[in-house]
Amino acid sequence: MTIREQLIEYRDGDVVLEGFLCHDESRRGPLPAVLISHTWSGRDEFVERKARRLAYHGYATFALDMYGKGRRGSSPEENQVLMDPFMQDRALLSRRINAALSAVKALPQVDSRRVAAMGFCFGGLCALDLARSGAELRGTVSFHGLLKPSGLPAAKILSKVLILHGYDDPLAPPQDVLAIAQELTQADVDWQLHAYGHTVHSFTNPAANNREMGMLYSAPAERRSWNALIQFLEEVLR
Amino acid sequence: MTIREQLIEYRDGDVVLEGFLCHDESRRGPLPAVLISHTWSGRDEFVERKARRLAYHGYATFALDMYGKGRRGSSPEENQVLMDPFMQDRALLSRRINAALSAVKALPQVDSRRVAAMGFCFGGLCALDLARSGAELRGTVSFHGLLKPSGLPAAKILSKVLILHGYDDPLAPPQDVLAIAQELTQADVDWQLHAYGHTVHSFTNPAANNREMGMLYSAPAERRSWNALIQFLEEVLR
Numbered sequence: 001m002t003i004r005e006q007l008i009e010y011r012d013g014d015v016v017l018e019g020f021l022c023h024d025e026s027r028r029g030p031l032p033a034v035l036i037s038h039t040w041s042g043r044d045e046f047v048e049r050k051a052r053r054l055a056y057h058g059y060a061t062f063a064l065d066m067y068g069k070g071r072r073g074s075s076p077e078e079n080q081v082l083m084d085p086f087m088q089d090r091a092l093l094s095r096r097i098n099a100a101l102s103a104v105k106a107l108p109q110v111d112s113r114r115v116a117a118m119g120f121c122f123g124g125l126c127a128l129d130l131a132r133s134g135a136e137l138r139g140t141v142s143f144h145g146l147l148k149p150s151g152l153p154a155a156k157i158l159s160k161v162l163i164l165h166g167y168d169d170p171l172a173p174p175q176d177v178l179a180i181a182q183e184l185t186q187a188d189v190d191w192q193l194h195a196y197g198h199t200v201h202s203f204t205n206p207a208a209n210n211r212e213m214g215m216l217y218s219a220p221a222e223r224r225s226w227n228a229l230i231q232f233l234e235e236v237l238r
Numbered sequence: 239m240t241i242r243e244q245l246i247e248y249r250d251g252d253v254v255l256e257g258f259l260c261h262d263e264s265r266r267g268p269l270p271a272v273l274i275s276h277t278w279s280g281r282d283e284f285v286e287r288k289a290r291r292l293a294y295h296g297y298a299t300f301a302l303d304m305y306g307k308g309r310r311g312s313s314p315e316e317n318q319v320l321m322d323p324f325m326q327d328r329a330l331l332s333r334r335i336n337a338a339l340s341a342v343k344a345l346p347q348v349d350s351r352r353v354a355a356m357g358f359c360f361g362g363l364c365a366l367d368l369a370r371s372g373a374e375l376r377g378t379v380s381f382h383g384l385l386k387p388s389g390l391p392a393a394k395i396l397s398k399v400l401i402l403h404g405y406d407d408p409l410a411p412p413q414d415v416l417a418i419a420q421e422l423t424q425a426d427v428d429w430q431l432h433a434y435g436h437t438v439h440s441f442t443n444p445a446a447n448n449r450e451m452g453m454l455y456s457a458p459a460e461r462r463s464w465n466a467l468i469q470f471l472e473e474v475l476r
């Protein structure tokens with residue numbers, strides 16, 4: 001096994017973006033690919049670790065960039081400023097993550113017919129919005145993602161969807177869960193939602209330790225959700 | 239591997255019951271054990287197949303008997319007559335499934351500290367009620383089970399709980415899902431619920447084909463729920 005890591009520049013119109021690609025060079029390609037969408041902090045070590053870890057399973061993994069080359073937040077206030085334009089303009093969000101998908105599909109290491117998307121928190125919403133945009137994707141996985149509908153005109157969703165959800169997540173309360181269950185059912189999507197009790201936002205992030213804000217790491221929920229991811233990717237990408 | 243199958247008589251007071259035990263004789267015991275609780279039809283070929291299949295994973299498996307030796311239904315009407323007394327008297331239900339747990343724990347093949355319970359439809363409720371009774375169990379899994387609270391005084395639930403649920407199951411509508419999430423959260427249980435979209439009651443049963451009644455086999459939901467079971471048992475029984 002020879003995991004290779006590369007930074008890859010790509011564009012959304014005039015905006016230059018920079019993704020982080022990992023793949024096992026010792027495997028015969030092209031490989032099935034997984035896009036990984038970052039939290040509100042931007043493309044950081046957290047998603048790069050996930051990309052590295054998944055690459056060992058034989059996927060070309062791409063930690064994409066929503067914000068622009070080198071743009072990352074270092075405080076909740078900075079993160080909010082970076083994220084807000086996308087939350088206020090879901091068409092921008094959709095275009096931006098579709099640019100990542102196009103970039104990944106064009107990579108020589110990637111089998112463009114076998115691509116899935118996943119994301120964390122804000123990135124979970126980005127992955128869902130990619131699926132909602134009608135993109136050609138095999139699977140979409142949201143980890144403690146925001147679930148709010150995009151408000152954009154509905155496209156035919158082609159992707160299977162797996163939502164991994166902390167039941168006590170203050171950013172995705174039970175009414176949002178009921179709403180997305182209804183949305184995906186009406187859209188005739190093959191969907192699953194795994195809810196973890198006593199689990200809040202950011203449960204996969206070992207650095208999350210703000211109980212008052214409802215952002216807290218959970219080792220069991222991280223392990224269970226990761227196992228669910230691996231099984232789902234096996235199902236949709238092999 | 240040498241899977242041995244045995245019929246085991248046990249009792250709840252004066253009532254004689256008959257369970258179906260499977261285990262791999264070539265494994266060194268005592269083995270972790272899994273109780274399997276039947277649907278409203280009674281202990282039949284359906285649960286015996288599950289017992290056999292799980293025994294290959296190294297568990298002593300016991301398809302228990304809620305109704306009494308040889309008592310099985312062969313029509314929805316007969317099944318209803320057999321099930322009703324337990325639905326109307328959840329204390330009877332709880333005592334009856336606790337008798338199975340005691341019988342299993344006394345078996346020489348079984349490590350009494352490592353026992354889990356699972357069940358299908360009515361049996362899912364039985365497994366949940368076993369956990370609700372405060373029984374010493376490592377894990378409880380409900381497949382398309384009824385989720386209604388028992389109405390009995392709350393005992394301290396010692397078991398982790400995994401609920402595998404068809405989101406369109408007419409016997410367990412969204413309000414029941416919200417209610418059990420709240421019940422298990424308040425009881426401080428380590429719980430998970432996996433909801434499958436476009437999936438109704440009986441999704442693990444290849445013979446279920448009544449769309450109007452909301453009882454329909456689903457190959458993807460069966461596969462996904464089985465994988466979730468195997469992973470959960472690994473977590474709680476190893």
